[in-house]
Amino acid sequence: MTKKIWILILTSILCIFIAACSSDNSSKTSKGKDDSEKVTLKFMYWGSVFEKQAVEKMVKSFEEKNPNIKVDAQHVPNDYGTKINTLMASGDLPDVAYLSEGLALKWAEEGKVMDVTQYMLEFDELKNRIPETFYYFDKGKTIGTNTAGEIMSLFYNKDLFAEQGVDLPPADAQNAWDWGSFVETAQKLTLDNQGRNALSPDFDAKNIAQYGISFPTWWAGWYPFLLSNGGAITNEDGTKYTLNSPEAVEVFQNLQDLMYKYHVAPTPTQKENMPATSVLLQTKKVAMVIDGHWNILDFGESKLNYGIGVLPKYKEAKSVIFGAPTVIFADTKHPDEAMKFYLFHNNPEEVDLFAKGLWMPLEEKYYTEQEYIDSWINNEVHPPEFKEAVVDYTMNNIEPGPSYSLKNFVEIDPAIGAGLDPIWLGKKSAKDALDELEKTVQPLLQGLYER
Known part of the structure; x- marks a missing residue:
């Protein structure tokens, strides 16, 4: 057998081996992507039955648009403060949660709630929120804003x-x-x-x-x-x-x-x-x-x-x-995914609580640009004088x-x-x-x- 034939045989065997390995690894990678990159976020919130329905609808929409993130949402209608304090004591906090103002700022000072200032440079929908809705726990450091305006x-x-x-x-x-x-x-x-x-x-x-x-x-x-x-x-x-x-x-x-x-x-x-x-x-x-x-x-x-x-x-x-904040806890293992959910969970385009009158938006464009103003107040729920008495008043006459x-x-x-x-x-x-x-x-x- 000539040297040339041997080279061809060895080359063929090597190609078959590489292809087999590649196929096997490809299969593992494809399967592993769903498992290893699938992130689960825990989210805890309070509210009425109506708010619970709206949140569940929002979570479903978020998961559909972010298939790599699952949200384990827990509704706590009663004794919320007791529940969150118990979780803090046990070290089993959610990634994202509603939190009372005083507790949120206190825990932020103690390093238990995440400073989201870095994300203000990255996301306009955070940076362009009404200034009075931000909670600052130290100079230049913020835990974010209200869940919604009131x-x-x-x-x-x-x-x-x-x-x-x-x-x-x-x-x-x-x-x-x-x-x-x-x-x-x-x-x-x-x-x-x-x-x-x-x-x-x-x-x-x-x-x-x-x-x-x-x-x-x-x-x-x-x-x-x-x-x-x-x-x-x-x-x-x-x-x-x-x-x-x-x-x-x-x-x-x-x-x-x-x-x-x-x-x-x-x-x-x-x-x-x-x-x-x-x-x-x-x-x-x-x-x-x-x-x-x-x-x-x-x-x-x-x-x-x-x-x-x-x-x-x-x-x-x-x-x-005013309106109690939603926070991201500092020990979350998925800060970027948590921020993505944080920005989504009170987006007026995803939650009908704004058009139905429970919440007010946080971004300034919903108070200054007619298209966005109409998107949440142009309905039977809000009376004709609402634009002047609430929208304009919020932009010019409110303090935290x-x-x-x-x-x-x-x-x-x-x-x-x-x-x-x-x-x-x-x-x-x-x-x-x-x-x-x-x-x-x-x-x-x-x-x-x-x-």
């Missing part, structure tokens, strides 16, 4: 205004009621069981059939007015209590007077037997309600003929934007709530809440209660987060 507004039953011949609340910040005009309107809409309003000398304050206004007594109910009047919880660096300043005292005394002087708002005791905001307006128990944007979901389902106005003002028209900037807010918030109870119950004047509250809050102050 602001406080003035909701009202349009039919009740028509019945009493009262002008509707203003929808633009420039024409916002001053406090006196607001009180007078509430008096006109507060009726006793004989149909007499609170301006009548014969008004029976002990037998009220319809209140003019209702407002929440947690911080979102009073903080916008504090901002409007130039007040604050602390001084500029967060080290000194200032909630007993003349500006703050005026706000809290005015709110107390709505209940006990003018009798146009139900007291906490009276509210215990009252239904939720949407039902209050629908059953004509109350004509106006100060509350959060999320109520629009219920208004839409009830087919209530409701409207939205801007909040009354003192020196400037102000409201607050105290939970974004006040360190140790997780302890300060309940302390303030307890200290304000004597005001809401009519047991102390605003000045006395706020002066006394200083002794409780001052020792808890640890400064402000840099924004």
